[in-house]
Amino acid sequence: MGSARARGWVVSVLSAVVAAAAILSPIPAGEASAGMVQDGTATRGKDVLIFKDGRIVEGRVLEETATEIRFEVKVGTIAAPTVYRKADILEVQRGAATDAPASPAPGVRDERRDASPRVTGDPGAPGIYVMEMTGRIGRDISVTPIRNVLEDARQHKPDVLIVVIDNAWQFGDGRDAPDDAASFGQIFIAEDIEPIFTQEIPQKWGYSPRIIIWVKKAMGGACFIPFNFPEIYFHPDGKMGGIGNLIFQYGNTGDEMVREKLFSAGMGHARGMANHGGYDPRIVTAMARTDYVLSYRMVGGRAELLERLPEGPNEFLLTNDGTKDEFKDTIQALARGEGKNTLTLNAKVARDLGVSKGTVSNLDELLFELQLHRRHNLIEGRAKQIWERWGKDITEGDREIRRLMQEFGRIQVQGDYNQRSAARAQQIRTLQRIQQILKRFEEVASLGLMELEGVPSPQEIDVIIEQIRQEQMKDKR
Amino acid sequence: MHRIRTSFVARLAAVALLAGAWLGFGPLQAADAADRVVLKDGRVFEGEIVREAAGAVWIKVTVSGIERTEFFGPADIASVERSPDAPAVASTEAARAPDAPAKSSPRTPGVKRAAVLTLEGMVGTQFSHKPLKEAIPMLEEEGVDVVVFKINSGGGLLYELSFLQDVIHDEYKPKFHVVAWIESAISAAAMTAHVIEEIYFMPQGNYGACTGYSGALVAMKDRGLEEVLYMMEKVSAKGQHHPAIMRSMQIDDPLSCTIKPNGDVEWYNTEEGDFLVNPAGRILTFDAGQAIRFKFAKGQAATIEELGRQLGYAELEWVGETVPGVPFPVSKAEKHQREWRKSMGEAESNLQSNFAKYQISIANAQAAQDDRERGAFVGKAARELAIMEAAFKKHPILGLFTGIDEQWFEDQKELLRRLRRR
Structure with missing residues (x-):
């Protein structure tokens, strides 16, 4: 298959850093990870999303539009904002939190009413x-x-x-x-x-x-x-x-x-x-x-x-x-x-x-x-939209990785201690973002079907991040 | 945990239930059916409603002995009928998640118990004798009589073969009725399964291609090859397979056979038989059709229900928990195999980055100018070393790949001690 990366090599990246990155990565509607599916216990103050496929996700509604809900999902101590399509959601159960946004504004169509199979x-x-x-x-x-x-x-x-x-x-x-x-x-x-x-x-x-x-x-x-x-x-x-x-x-x-x-x-x-x-x-x-x-x-x-x-x-x-x-x-x-x-x-x-x-x-x-x-x-059904969305997402993933690689190359670690620290933090964030994209499209990337010339693997990124962290430890004010 | 029975009655019931599901009549029901959900398309589901929210219903039903929770949105539902004596449905807050594992029932007197153990991944690493050996007491604890090794592997290390064959032949066979169920058994995976007498294929199953090689596709030769051919002759005898079959899987000898009037099959490593199974110059891999036609395999089964019928048991309980995405119950022993593969995969995947991080930390510790800074880097190095050591202890085969042994770890610990003392 001519894959630049051996099949299976990128399968398991489970260091704490990567696990955190994976949780923080944007998850497309309908793809909430198993780790986010809770046991149905709605803690007071939390909101609960019930999906049409029976899944339940617990967290906090951050923002709501006519078509999407931006939702903060909490897994352990890590919180990650995630966007879900309303069309995939059966019900939003709001907790007692006072900061929960109101229902859609008057005049905005509530797509839940149109969400039944046609x-x-x-x-x-x-x-x-x-x-x-x-x-x-x-x-x-x-x-x-x-x-x-x-x-x-x-x-x-x-x-x-x-x-x-x-x-x-x-x-x-x-x-x-x-x-x-x-x-x-x-x-x-x-x-x-x-x-x-x-x-x-x-x-x-x-x-x-x-x-x-x-x-x-x-x-x-x-x-x-x-x-x-x-x-x-x-x-x-x-x-x-x-x-x-x-x-x-x-x-x-x-x-x-x-x-x-x-x-x-x-x-x-x-x-x-x-x-x-x-x-x-x-x-x-x-x-x-x-x-x-x-x-x-x-x-x-x-x-x-x-x-x-x-x-x-x-x-x-x-x-x-x-x-x-x-x-x-x-x-x-x-x-x-x-x-x-x-x-x-x-x-x-x-x-x-x-x-x-x-x-x-x-x-x-x-x-x-x-x-x-x-x-x-x-x-x-939504087969066509789902299919097209995936294709677009991969193309965007290719583009975003190229952009992030260029951005990484432009970051100069120089200036005073605070500036150097900030630059290294930016390097790490940029690398983690690349890692997230590689993880999300791992099934494609592992086959060499993304444009990854010169892009390090998630494991290599892990090592580069550690190197940057240790450079920061060595740095003096 | 739950049971799947393959009795005649159960089979009829299963057929009826499936037909009901397909044709839109006949409810899918639980043993103690209480609630009914009638769908707009005419289908009826009977069972226990375990959750309701916003007009949607989660109902626990049993299909062919397998308990599962079905979810229906309000748009699908025509009506919901509750049993008058059914307990109040738990609220969303209190209900169990619909895909949480269901426990199986206790042993039924007189009914044999079976468990599926998956052998997957690379032979020697994920597919290893160690977790198989460790699984024996778990199988005994669960009262398992029949062990089905479901094999899906592209092969691996010759080194591991005799360990695997010995565990199966010497330790499993005396305790259990042992069966191989082949999805794909290539190379060392087929050479492992070959020690088992009863081999069944999945419809897409394949089995063979056992030529030993190393490096850039260089075949085993001379004494080394002769030793492996001899080993597999002995294994063929243990598994009661004609040695000519495995020979054609290992080297490019032809294989033919003649089916005698009484149905017995005679095998030849020549082309003299009535059926040419493998021409000279080729390496044999059986597909399900060939394996069954020439009686190498006992039969074909796509599911455990089909396999249970093929095995000839009037009834069979499949031991384990229902796990989403797994088409058979997962026993404790099977869970152990899965955990082993996961842990091995993680160890393999992280090894290089752990090693690289360790080396970076050591280099920085050696270059550090003050004790505090050095201590911080030594701490990081020690952490990576501990992760690697734990992985090597759990999976000693990693030492074979890397050349790293216990002495190396001791040397590194001494290095860290020296750096701390500086």
Whole structure:
């Protein structure tokens, strides 16, 4: 994955300084940490926020607008102001504190009244929640926004969850990447995402909705996600692939047998996902291994897979052995997306192979295919807003880290003792702010998908802060 | 704590309840159902209302033997019906948080008790024999009969293998019915599970890729390789698996098999069998389909309920507390595994920064010009040293990675004493 930071290296930063920083970091609405969920005991003088998902947060209302509540959360002796969206809040229970702000000013709409789940169509019909996963896998398509969207979905208790996958498949400079560009290593991102649907939903929701995957573009790591689900539909232009580089991942490093071990382990995970959704694991092997040969023929309306080249006009080649010179894809074929060294599923092939249950160009067609077109409630959740907010927050995080790094570079520790002390305090604050952002987006930063060139890791920041503190101890008036 | 029974009746009940939830009829209920919440979508939840606020209701229900608290906002609720003899619902102030752990019930006579122990992370660090050994008295205290090792690991240190295999074979097997449940067992994780006779796969499970290597993908060779191959032949015998299987997972020998008319499977490290499982030049990793088809695994289970049925017990109590986000009850022994991994992860993660802070403090103490200043830096150094020493004592394997031993800590303490005396 080419991550600048080893996976797991930034997982646990638990020194007192960092713990304090994490608590002080802004927490987006609906993401209050477990540490902030209290036992429901409303101490006299404190305010209590009851969220629509059942969580309870205790503290003090600092400020209130038409849409947000600025709230001071206390954990132990540490108080941290946090902003919550009113739309996520069921009730504000105010304590006896006299400084609690008044209700919204006259004329300001109280959004709590509009906060109930909204549905369209037939109220007694199956509820359908649609979430669209767009952007870059690992950055935009990541565990936090998925969990946040599903938390929104949970409140609506849908019967059917439609997951649209349309990930960005681009080079770093924004150009569209071809089918033969590949990133098998992103399988581990998909492995973090899959249990959110298959394990967390039943556990948190108390039931399992019917999950439908609609593939518009599922390339690279995103390609593994649909395999975990038995009901996949394709858009007419849908594509699923971009993992064909497995056997080239390690170049000529080390011994071939060890490289084979690593390919085998990777394929074990990939084949496992295919098994999970009920698909023939040979399909994912053809998508990942350039040296694998696979063809098929249709027998009684179903594809029969053949681990060899086609031997007649009714047999169709899926992949040949691209490690052999005679089968290497030509540049003409690659430019046209017609390469045969690794398999990229399109709508037709996916349908032939039984991966796709149907090809649909819009939601109405999908509902028709699902036999839900006559009677359904299309739930108007907040999936789109949550998704966009996450993308914006990461971009802002990138920008803010750059700004803070520049700010840190400009701080001069000079002047008299008080000025030097103040400058060091500012250095520490700046570093802690960077640390907070890195912690908040740890799942993205650890994959190297934030712009962190020259930015120290949270652990390194910890050491730099200690160094500054000790410099301060050495300083004399 | 709670129980999950896998009796036929319970299974039917579970199916009915789930169907009810899906189809919008049939209440989800607690054993001593008292209150009813009727939703606008037609679903009915029966149980105990544990909290109410602003028209919202928290109701404790039981689904398939699992107790959970459901939350419904006022917009979802059509009506709330209270049992006439139900105690007054606790106010928001007094009610227990809806996701607080629920305790399981005491032992039911004649019913076997099972616990899931997760083996995750790197073999040798997070996935270690030490917490497994420490868990045995906890399992005994909880009256556990069946131990399910749920494995999800990409492998790790060869060094740890024999310790793990010995704890499972010599200490767990005589006391418990031991089962491996495979989510992902790669390399040393598969070599650990291999000592267990009864292996079940999750649908996405994978198992194999056991080639030993070091550094820049350099394979074990010569005597070292022969010793590991021999070790795994012995482990295969203990786990009653044909040695040819593990051999194809370790080195690039082919593996094929023939399924005889009586259903037995004959294995070969050649390509002579009816089914080519692993071609020459490749390393074997089983997926669930292969493992079951060729009878390496006893079956496939996605959940503990499915696993309980596969294990063939008429009834099975799963020991432990309900923990949000964990799809099975967490026993004391399992809690111990989780705490071990957390503590190990923290120690690994903080080690470098603790060490760097220690060195900065020592350098400043050595350069300090007066006793007070030096004392302050020595104090800081001593604090970091104490943190590191505690981590090394709890996780001795850290010494293997760093070369730091007890003598190093003694030397550092002497250095700090000298600095204090200066």
